Amino acid sequence: MSELLQFLFSGVTVGAVYALVALGFTIIYNASDVVNFAQGEFVMLGGMITWFAHAAGLPLPLAALSAIVVTAALGVAMNKLMIEPARGAPVVSLIIITIGASIFIQGAAQLVFDKQIHSFPAFSGDAPIRVGGATILPQSLWVIGGALVVFAGLWVFFTRTLLGRAVLATSNNRLAAQLVGINTNFVMALSFAVSAGIGALAGVLATPITLVAYNVGIGFALKGFAGAMLGGMGNPKGALVGGFAIGLIEALTAGYLSSQYKDAAAFVVILAVLFFMPQGLFGRKSADRV
Amino acid sequence: MRITPKLATLLVLAALVAITPFFFPSGYYYRVGALIFVNGIAVTGIVILTGYAGQISLGHAGFAGIGGYACALAPVHLGLHPALAVVLGAAVSALLAYLVGRPILRLKGYYLGVATLGFGILVSMVLNNERDLTRGPDGIDVPELGLRALLKDQGLNLTNGEFWYFFCGICLILGAWIALNLHDSPAGRALRALHGSEVAARTVGIDVARMKLSAFVISAVYASVSGSLLALQNKFITPDVAGFMHSIEMVTMAVLGGVGSVLGAILGAGILTLLPQVLTVFAEYEQMVLGLVMVLVMIFLREGLLPSILRRLRGRGE
Incomplete structure (x- = not known):
C-alpha cells in the first residue's frame, strides 16, 4: 500500500510539470491554432537560466525570476520572428517551423551554457516528509502547488478580465476580434509571453527534482502534448487533468511494469486517445470547414 | 525523343553520379558521396509522403532503424544473406507502416506529427533497451554484403569507397525513377489530389485512406532501405539511426531542397550532408x-531551394 502511495506521489509530481507544459500549449493553441512544439524548450530554459544565474552569484529567487522573464521575452521574440511571418502557412509548415525553433533553441543552449546536467538547491530543503508510509519531497509540494496556482490564475484571467476575454475572442475569430478593436498582434505576443513564462516556471520548480540539461525539452513537450490531448486540445481544465493523468500513468508504469519503458507510456496514451476519443476528455467534437 | 521532366531528372542524377568522382581530390569523398546518396534515398521517400500526399512524419528514422538492424541481426540469428536481410527489413518496415499507418493516418496535421514522432521514439527506445538482442546504445557489428568480392571475381576491382559510392548511387537513381513514375501515375495523381483537398478527392472517388496508407508504406520502405545501406557500408550501426534527430534531418533535407521535387529533395540531402563535412x-x-x-526555409522559401530557383529562371526567360 505504501508502495502504491509512493508511486502516486512521484506521479503527481511529474504530472504537475506536464500539466504546466500542457497549459502552455493550450494558451498558444487557443490564441493562434498553432501547436508550439518548442514548448518543452521553455521548460529547459527556465531550469538552465536559473542554474546559470544562481551559479553566477544571484540569489535563487532572483535567478528564478530572471529565468522566467528572459524566457517570456524569448517567447515573444519567437512569435515575432518565426510565427507571425508564417501566418496562414499550412499546418505542415508550422510544425516544421516550431520543431525548427525547438532544435535551434537546443543548439543555442548547448553553446551558451554547456552539455552537462545541472541542478540547484530545493526551495525548502531536502528533508522528505513522511505521509502514510511513503515520503514526498518538499519540492514536490512546490511543483504541485505551482501547477494549481497557475491554473487558478489562468482561470481568473480568462473568465474575469477584459484582456483574458480578448484572448478568447481572438482565438474564436481573429477578424471579428480586430473589428471590435482588439489588438490581435498584442494578444498573440501576450499568449507567447505567458505560455513561455509558465514553461519556464515549470522548469524552475522541477529542476531540483528532475535535473536539467540542454536536451530535456523534447520529452517535456511530448508528454505535455499528450496531457493536453488527453484532456482535449484547447481546454485548460483538460490540460490540468490530462497532465496529472500522464504523470500518474508514467509513474505506475515505471513502478509496476518497466522503468526502462516508462517513457513509452505517454505515447501509448497518445495513440489510444487519438484512436478512441480524438476530442479528448473535455474537448468538443470538431468538424472541418470545407 | 522528347525530354520530359522525369527523364531530365534521371539524366541529371546519373550524370552527377558518374561525373563528380573525376573531381574528387581524395578517396574520402567517395564516402561522403555514398552518404549523400543514402540520405537521398530516405528523402525521396519523404517526397512521396509529404511532397505528393501532404502527410507529415516525424518518425521515419524508426523505419531506417528497422532496416539497419535487420542487416545486423538477420544474418546472425536467421542465417540470412545480408542482401536478403535488406529485403526482410523493408518487408518488416512495410508491414509495420501498414499496421501503424492505418489508425495513425486518420489523423491530420499536428496529431499525425505527434503520433509518428511517438512511433519513432518507441522504435529507438526498443533498440536502446533490448540489450540482449541489439547490444544497446553502443551499437552492433553488421556483416559484409559480399557484392564487392563478387564483382572482383568478375574482373571489376573497386575500392571499398568506390563500390559503395556507385552502388548507393545506382540505388538512388532506381529509387528516384520509381518515385517519378509514381508521380505521373494515376496513384500519384490521386495522392496529389488528396494533398490539395481530401474532401474534393473523396468526392471524385479516390479512396483517401487507402492512398495515404500506400504513400506511408512506400516511404517507410525507402527509409528502411536507406538504413540498411547505411548499416552495410559502415559495417556497424547504433540506435542513433532511429533517433529523433535523424527523423528531423530527413524532413529538413526534403523541405530545404524542395519537398515537392525529387531532385530538389536530393539536393537538400546533398547540402545538409556536405555542410558538416566541409566545415569541421x-x-x-x-x-x-x-x-x-x-x-527560414519555411518562412521565405516555402517550396524549397530548387523549385524556387527554377521558378526564378523560368520567370526571367519569359
Missing part, C-alpha cells in the same frame, strides 16, 4: 543551423 567547425553549430534552416 560546424559540428558545434550543427543543431542551431539545422533548426534555423528549417525555420
Whole structure:
C-alpha cells in the first residue's frame, strides 16, 4: 500500500510539470491554432537560466525570476520572428517551423551554457516528509502547488478580465476580434509571453527534482502534448487533468511494469486517445470547414 | 525523343553520379558521396509522403532503424544473406507502416506529427533497451554484403569507397525513377489530389485512406532501405539511426531542397550532408543551423531551394 502511495506521489509530481507544459500549449493553441512544439524548450530554459544565474552569484529567487522573464521575452521574440511571418502557412509548415525553433533553441543552449546536467538547491530543503508510509519531497509540494496556482490564475484571467476575454475572442475569430478593436498582434505576443513564462516556471520548480540539461525539452513537450490531448486540445481544465493523468500513468508504469519503458507510456496514451476519443476528455467534437 | 521532366531528372542524377568522382581530390569523398546518396534515398521517400500526399512524419528514422538492424541481426540469428536481410527489413518496415499507418493516418496535421514522432521514439527506445538482442546504445557489428568480392571475381576491382559510392548511387537513381513514375501515375495523381483537398478527392472517388496508407508504406520502405545501406557500408550501426534527430534531418533535407521535387529533395540531402563535412567547425553549430534552416526555409522559401530557383529562371526567360 505504501508502495502504491509512493508511486502516486512521484506521479503527481511529474504530472504537475506536464500539466504546466500542457497549459502552455493550450494558451498558444487557443490564441493562434498553432501547436508550439518548442514548448518543452521553455521548460529547459527556465531550469538552465536559473542554474546559470544562481551559479553566477544571484540569489535563487532572483535567478528564478530572471529565468522566467528572459524566457517570456524569448517567447515573444519567437512569435515575432518565426510565427507571425508564417501566418496562414499550412499546418505542415508550422510544425516544421516550431520543431525548427525547438532544435535551434537546443543548439543555442548547448553553446551558451554547456552539455552537462545541472541542478540547484530545493526551495525548502531536502528533508522528505513522511505521509502514510511513503515520503514526498518538499519540492514536490512546490511543483504541485505551482501547477494549481497557475491554473487558478489562468482561470481568473480568462473568465474575469477584459484582456483574458480578448484572448478568447481572438482565438474564436481573429477578424471579428480586430473589428471590435482588439489588438490581435498584442494578444498573440501576450499568449507567447505567458505560455513561455509558465514553461519556464515549470522548469524552475522541477529542476531540483528532475535535473536539467540542454536536451530535456523534447520529452517535456511530448508528454505535455499528450496531457493536453488527453484532456482535449484547447481546454485548460483538460490540460490540468490530462497532465496529472500522464504523470500518474508514467509513474505506475515505471513502478509496476518497466522503468526502462516508462517513457513509452505517454505515447501509448497518445495513440489510444487519438484512436478512441480524438476530442479528448473535455474537448468538443470538431468538424472541418470545407 | 522528347525530354520530359522525369527523364531530365534521371539524366541529371546519373550524370552527377558518374561525373563528380573525376573531381574528387581524395578517396574520402567517395564516402561522403555514398552518404549523400543514402540520405537521398530516405528523402525521396519523404517526397512521396509529404511532397505528393501532404502527410507529415516525424518518425521515419524508426523505419531506417528497422532496416539497419535487420542487416545486423538477420544474418546472425536467421542465417540470412545480408542482401536478403535488406529485403526482410523493408518487408518488416512495410508491414509495420501498414499496421501503424492505418489508425495513425486518420489523423491530420499536428496529431499525425505527434503520433509518428511517438512511433519513432518507441522504435529507438526498443533498440536502446533490448540489450540482449541489439547490444544497446553502443551499437552492433553488421556483416559484409559480399557484392564487392563478387564483382572482383568478375574482373571489376573497386575500392571499398568506390563500390559503395556507385552502388548507393545506382540505388538512388532506381529509387528516384520509381518515385517519378509514381508521380505521373494515376496513384500519384490521386495522392496529389488528396494533398490539395481530401474532401474534393473523396468526392471524385479516390479512396483517401487507402492512398495515404500506400504513400506511408512506400516511404517507410525507402527509409528502411536507406538504413540498411547505411548499416552495410559502415559495417556497424547504433540506435542513433532511429533517433529523433535523424527523423528531423530527413524532413529538413526534403523541405530545404524542395519537398515537392525529387531532385530538389536530393539536393537538400546533398547540402545538409556536405555542410558538416566541409566545415569541421560546424559540428558545434550543427543543431542551431539545422533548426534555423528549417525555420527560414519555411518562412521565405516555402517550396524549397530548387523549385524556387527554377521558378526564378523560368520567370526571367519569359
